[in-house]
Amino acid sequence: MDARYHATAHGQKTNPRSPAAQHGCETCHGPGKAHVDAGGDKTKIISFTAARASEAQAVCAQCHNRGEHAFFESSTHARHNVTCVTCHSVHKFLSQTSQLKAKDELQTCAGCHRPETMKILRVMHMPVREGKMTCSNCHNPHGSTNKAMLRVGNSITEMCTSCHGAQRGPFLWEHPVTRDSCTVCHDPHGSSNNRMLVAKPPLLCQRCHVSTRHPSTVYDLNTFRTTSGNRLFGRGCVECHQNIHGSNHPSGTFFLR
Numbered sequence: 001m002d003a004r005y006h007a008t009a010h011g012q013k014t015n016p017r018s019p020a021a022q023h024g025c026e027t028c029h030g031p032g033k034a035h036v037d038a039g040g041d042k043t044k045i046i047s048f049t050a051a052r053a054s055e056a057q058a059v060c061a062q063c064h065n066r067g068e069h070a071f072f073e074s075s076t077h078a079r080h081n082v083t084c085v086t087c088h089s090v091h092k093f094l095s096q097t098s099q100l101k102a103k104d105e106l107q108t109c110a111g112c113h114r115p116e117t118m119k120i121l122r123v124m125h126m127p128v129r130e131g132k133m134t135c136s137n138c139h140n141p142h143g144s145t146n147k148a149m150l151r152v153g154n155s156i157t158e159m160c161t162s163c164h165g166a167q168r169g170p171f172l173w174e175h176p177v178t179r180d181s182c183t184v185c186h187d188p189h190g191s192s193n194n195r196m197l198v199a200k201p202p203l204l205c206q207r208c209h210v211s212t213r214h215p216s217t218v219y220d221l222n223t224f225r226t227t228s229g230n231r232l233f234g235r236g237c238v239e240c241h242q243n244i245h246g247s248n249h250p251s252g253t254f255f256l257r
Helices: 003-007 033-037 053-060 105-110 114-121 156-161 176-180
Strands: none
């Protein structure tokens, strides 16, 4: 047993809900008589490395069934046979917090979510890469009532606006795309574009506004090769339409600055 175990929440006898305060090793691994009689045969006790996902989860859920863990059984992780011991280790952990098998939360998530975690290496300013926040600031890996196991609200927009209050509204004039999802325009896991946009203006705006005003021009490769195009050389649509998330200005639906 790792000596650090006794300093963890599991090893604290002062906590009446901890394994150490109840039946010690048998609290999690089951009765040890057959294990001892068999000379240490690990098949005679509950071995979390060999147990099925449902069996391992059932043991942990005896204590970890409230608060953050209340919705785990219905979570995406549970449906894909990801259990507590997939990410955590009671005896051999590498992280400073949460007893994770990897040295930090980001590396733990990267074990499965490689595309999302690699995005933080893109050139745009990214708080996760800078250590200012982690995956669990937005997601609850133990389950939630929101999509993508998001912590707040019932939609991506509600989650994002829980921090980005200036974009929450209410507005007299709403940009319809903001009601759909913030991820229509932004990639929250990282981007090489300003403000973590999924594409650069005016090409981003043109995904919806294909032929409207200024004049009705599609900004394709041929347009880039010429000197025409006021949106292209005017830093994009948001040079004028700065209140793009919504506006209370008399200019109305044009979202002008």
